[in-house]
Amino acid sequence: MDKRQLQIFRQVAISQSFTKAALELHMAQPAVSIAVKKLEDELATPLFNRIDRRIGLTAAGEKLLFRAERILSEFQQAKDELRELEALKSGQVRLDTPAMLGSYYLPEKLIGFRQAYPGIDLHITAEGTQRAEQMLLDGSTDMAIVNVRQHSELIESSYLLREEVVLCMALDHPFAEKTAVDFHDIKDEPLLVYHQGYHLRQILNHLEAKSGHKANIIVETDILRLMVNMVASGQGMCLCLRRLVEEEQELLALPFHEPQYIEMGMGWKKGGYLSPANRAFVNYLIGEAEGIQ
Numbered sequence: 001m002d003k004r005q006l007q008i009f010r011q012v013a014i015s016q017s018f019t020k021a022a023l024e025l026h027m028a029q030p031a032v033s034i035a036v037k038k039l040e041d042e043l044a045t046p047l048f049n050r051i052d053r054r055i056g057l058t059a060a061g062e063k064l065l066f067r068a069e070r071i072l073s074e075f076q077q078a079k080d081e082l083r084e085l086e087a088l089k090s091g092q093v094r095l096d097t098p099a100m101l102g103s104y105y106l107p108e109k110l111i112g113f114r115q116a117y118p119g120i121d122l123h124i125t126a127e128g129t130q131r132a133e134q135m136l137l138d139g140s141t142d143m144a145i146v147n148v149r150q151h152s153e154l155i156e157s158s159y160l161l162r163e164e165v166v167l168c169m170a171l172d173h174p175f176a177e178k179t180a181v182d183f184h185d186i187k188d189e190p191l192l193v194y195h196q197g198y199h200l201r202q203i204l205n206h207l208e209a210k211s212g213h214k215a216n217i218i219v220e221t222d223i224l225r226l227m228v229n230m231v232a233s234g235q236g237m238c239l240c241l242r243r244l245v246e247e248e249q250e251l252l253a254l255p256f257h258e259p260q261y262i263e264m265g266m267g268w269k270k271g272g273y274l275s276p277a278n279r280a281f282v283n284y285l286i287g288e289a290e291g292i293q
Contacts, residue, residue: 001042003075006068008035009047013057013065089119091277096125096132096144098199099224101264104243105161113284120277128197128222136269142278146267147199157265158282160289165203165260166253168240170232173252180257183207183215190236192219192227199262200239 012021012032022029040047047061057065093113097106102124110122125141132144133152148157167181175181175189193215194201208215218236221227231238232250241262245253266282268274274282 001039003072005035005039006072008032009039010065010068010072012036012048012055013061016055018055088117088276088280091119091275092121092123093277093281094123094142095281096127096135096141098129098132098145098264099126099222100200100241100244101145101163102126103224104241104247109285109288112288113281116284117277117280120280126222128194128201129199130197133267136267139269142272142274143266143268143282145264148263148265148267151267154270155267156270157267158286159263159265160285162261162263164242164255165200165239165262166242166245166255167237168231168245169237169252169254170234171250171252173234173237175237175254176252178254180255182257183211183213186215186237187211187213188216190218191215192221192230192236192238193217194227195220195222198222203260203262204239 008021008025008027011024012018015021015024018032018036019029022032025032036047043060043064045060046058047064048055049058106124110124114120114122125135127135127144129147129151132141132146133155135141136144136146136155137152145160146155146157148159151157167175167186169175175185178185191204193204196205204215219227219230227238228244228248228251230236232248240253242253242255245251266285268278268282
């Protein structure tokens with residue numbers, strides 16, 4: 001018994017006709033009949049009841065069809081997996097990420113991925129969450145790290161991580177003695193912020209609306225290193241992810257009395273095509289995230 005015999009048997013069972021099966025398989029009808037007869041002889045049991053010009057499965061045929069479906073499905077899956085392995089020897093990952101995660105979360109992950117798939121190139125851009133969604137929908141990028149709790153219905157996402165949002169300041173800032181803050185405490189303090197469209201800016205907008213006060217914004221920028229250096233020099237404070245402060249020793253983090261979090265995930269256009277390289281990257285990041293949790 002081989003794969004081809006099972007394919008022929010399966011098609012005859014589905015078509016309930018040797019002639020129709022031959023047409024589907026692009027074979028001569030006698031060749032189909034001979035293949036089925038050889039299979040029956042090998043198994044020493046009839047697989048079809050032949051009544052006039054109609055055929056139906058015997059009890060043995062029913063059992064074999066069940067097994068054949070599984071065997072052929074497994075065979076096809078194995079072929080697909082081997083093709084994907086071959087495809088992963090080259091390719092490109094196109095990803096957009098928020099700047100902070102791109103600087104303090106992704107590097108270690110990208111290094112690990114490149115070690116696993118050295119033939120795949122990486123094309124990484126950094127945009128705010130709103131712009132990243134637009135890029136996904138218009139095809140400018142294949143994947144983006146998005147807020148899993150707040151994104152377009154046209155985007156599908158898989159959870160990656162939960163990050164605390166804290167107030168970031170220089171070590172010698174007057175607030176350094178505090179253990180936590182409210183927005184009321186900082187409403188008059190100079191703040192460095194991202195432009196509109198970034199999730200950290202959306203959190204600030206929410207805090208402003210809730211308190212009824214406007215923040216004292218002295219710098220708006222998309223340049224993360226500029227923001228970090230200016231905060232470290234005492235020019236003001238900023239909202240940031242806790243992991244940034246854990247790696248920037250010249251900065252101090254203060255949580256909010258009412259903790260603020262963002263939950264991020266890998267997003268792609270719903271129903272869109274992900275290349276083998278992009279799928280491998282998604283699976284790698286999700287596997288890394290699950291390993292940490």
